[in-house]
Amino acid sequence: MRKKSGERCQAILDAAKTMFEKVGFEQATMAEIAATVGYSKATLYNYFSSKEQLFLELTRRSADRHSEQLFSLLMPNDERLPIETLPDRVNEVLELLQPSNDLTATLQRFGEGVMSNFLSLKSLAARRMLIAAAANQPEAGRLFFENGPAKGMQYTAQFFEQAMNAGQLRRADPRVAAAHFRGLLESEVYESGLFNARRELKPKEVKATVERAVEVFIRAYAQPAADLTQD
Incomplete structure (x- = not known):
């Protein structure tokens, strides 16, 4: 994980937590997490290399x-x-x-x-x-x-x-x-x-x-x- 904007990173984590709780880890996708937080998948992968x-x-x-x-x-x-x-x-x-x-x-x-x-x-x-x-x-x-x-x-x-x-x-x-x-x-x-x-x-x-x-x-x-x- 790259050390970038703490605020943006937290927003991604919050969106991921929401998605994991809603559909579970296996069913959640990086695309859905990106859509939830309003960022592109490329932005997510700049912070985290994988789900x-x-x-x-x-x-x-x-x-x-x-x-x-x-x-x-x-x-x-x-x-x-x-x-x-x-x-x-x-x-x-x-x-x-x-x-x-x-x-x-x-x-x-x-x-x-x-x-x-x-x-x-x-x-x-x-x-x-x-x-x-x-x-x-x-x-x-x-x-x-x-x-x-x-x-x-x-x-x-x-x-x-x-x-x-x-x-x-x-x-x-x-x-x-x-x-x-x-x-x-x-x-x-x-x-x-x-x-x-x-x-x-x-x-x-x-x-x-x-x-x-x-x-x-x-x-x-x-x-x-x-x-x-x-x-």
């Missing part, structure tokens, strides 16, 4: 946004993480997941953020497209997973490790705890959303769903009573 390269760039940017959003929800106060590479708005939520804060309330806020950002019908529509494309473009699937969900799970596990060190949760593998919490958040809504079999959730439904997930998680990972009484 596959265009899709890979979309995937990379989507993964970066996924990781950035999860980071803003999860960010522990840890100087080892690349805070300086994130937008200014991230600094406003750095206190969102602190092990010193009330754990149940913290997980509730975090869970509602995850559900609103990543389990909405729009987000799941994009995931369907990625899953379908990954069958023939495994590099796209790997790129999105490693730079999006995998990083998000890393940040989540880091938070749970700090919560365990602070005595708020029993000692366990923090990566497994992160996977369990994610699974609980997804359990009631993921499949129905992925198959487009439900409507968009209202805020009160999101809140209630997260409350149930947090309750089960706390019951599973709470400190045993014997540990809490030790000096």
